[in-house]
Amino acid sequence: MIIELDEFTRVEGIGKAEIVVEDGTVKEARVKILEGPRFFEVLTLGRSYWDVPDLEARICAICYVAHSVASVRAIENALGIEVPPTVEKLRELALWGEIIESHALHLYLLALPDIFGYPDAISMIPKHGELIKEGLTIKAFGNTIRELLGGREIHGINIKPGGFGRYPREEELEGIAKHAESLVKFARRIVGIFASQEPRGAKAEIPMVTSEYLWGDDLIVGEDRIQYIELDEVPVNYSFAKHTYYKGKPIFVGALARLLLKEKYIQGEAGRLLDTYKDKIESRYVIYNNLAQAIELVYALERVAELSNKIASEGIEKGIVEPEEKSGEGIGYVEAPRGVLVHHYRIEDGKVVWSNTITPTAFNQGMMELSLLEDAKKMYGSVPEESLKKKLEEIVRAFDPCISCSVHFVKL
Amino acid sequence: MKLAVFELTDCGGCALNLLFLYDRLFDILEFYEIVEFHMASSSKSKEKVDVALVTGTVSTQRDLDVLREARNRSEYLIALGTCATHGSVQGSVENAKEAFRRIYGDVKGPTKVLEPRPITEYVPVDFAIPGCPYNKEEVFQVLMNLARGVEPVAKDYPVCLECKLNEYECVLLKKGIPCLGPVTAGGCNAQCPALGLGCIGCRGPSMDANVPGLVEVLKEILPEEEIARKLRTFTRW
Ligand code: SF4
Ligand code: SF4
16 A cells, blocks of 8 residues: 655645555655756756856755855866955855755744644744744845845856855945844744754764865765765656665755754854754754754854954955866865755866766655654554644655755766 | 646746745735645645746646646636746756656656646746746736736846946946847846846847847857857747
């Protein structure tokens, strides 16, 4: 017998799941990514390196900055471009803006209705309007940063190999810093709400992150430092997303993985919150990815305030650094809000001749199936089928899956 | 009035952009009840709607089924975003079958893959708002107009005009940066030239676009095959 879950709602993109039951026991859980393929690896071929980041941004609207930055970092590694420290800092700021926008969207509009038992955030407004408004305010602020540095709220083309098209003014950065500080107290409130969740899903035994907080030249998986080539990618018949394993085991990327492996970075109010909820985070249940996002949201706001003030006081070095080489190969690892994102190119004579992308939702496929399997085993037979389906969908949502991004990775 | 949002294969941007209306979303909610919008709500319904917004391309059999359902259930259907109106990035793939095989090998996938196409090639649409993503002011105005019974009007000028109105320096002629503004539909308020960058054509072709004219100008800056690639990023001409 197969229990079919409906197409997931309150997630980005189109997917569903099925639970296979044989002789009264749960045997298998499959996540079926139905979103059509979008062929980015083919689309990048033959294009000038300059145009590629704008194209790659279109992989996903929720994290276009992460795609742009991963793309420019890969290109810069390939072509020997070294950008000045301000460019790095402004990119970091843009990525934090995206984390703020994305975490606020997920926590307040997509996941919160599960906790309060509503079909969506709109129906929560009569009773919990304040909370939703706070969420929208934080989300809008994240987008202000994306617009300032990325050029538009969605799919801006301002993040270029070698620098930015337009650079922000100092007053704009100071404004961002003040605004960020004022939002910390709202974000704090949401942490407590998500800390109340019961442990569910599988345990993230093998978390994977980039070697620095938002990017790096290596990946850290469990105790090891690796390149992504050392992971195994496996296509499956029932889904447009391939599965990724490390030494035969599913890995987990995202906010929970970051808090587990990058604790030392997190200071201030967020650091105190992390201490308070340490037990839950360290229990590694994937449901606490939501709690981890909430703590990281506080950290993001604090970091944005600090970083914008710093850039404003140091002054901005403008311009675009030209490439040293016309050919080469490079990888860009970036932490998208949902976890590790990989862009990898070979460039010849200024044109991309080979490319590969692996996105966080794709990395998490195996873990998502394992979580569904474990929870379905626990619940099957003891709860009515309708509520089983609903509970399982909540687990999928804890991953904050962004399905559009998972459907086109390749080794050409 | 009842409103539904249907998403086909896309990046999620055109659905997300609706949530980026923030407070003005509440203005829309004064006129409309949202009966279906999978990114934002778990409510599903089979009821008829007054206005359907459809984003994305038809890339799979599932997309086509959803599109037909959307058309049958709605009074007024709007193709929202360049995926839906012109195909956007995936729509410019020349041979999807071959591309699919290169990416996935012999794996079948969960539903039949079709050549990615804008929805306008499958069903009649009542109105189209291009943009990757579209300008959210535009969708706000269109929805408000429809609520008041006013038929919206399509924009028919190129991005160039918006540059001129804003008095931006022409990136193409003054700085020699490749720009598709002269042949791209306006409505974004020339956002990319405002940053000193060339328009990449995300809103699709403008009416009466003089493509050969632009190609002549671009030839001074770029090799011909690169011009063709640039033009074909968001639409098949
Ligand atoms: S038109 Fe662009 S922003 Fe809209 S869904 Fe398609 S790719 Fe995304
Ligand atoms: S300037 Fe061109 S690429 Fe930029 S937003 Fe407008 S239409 Fe799109």
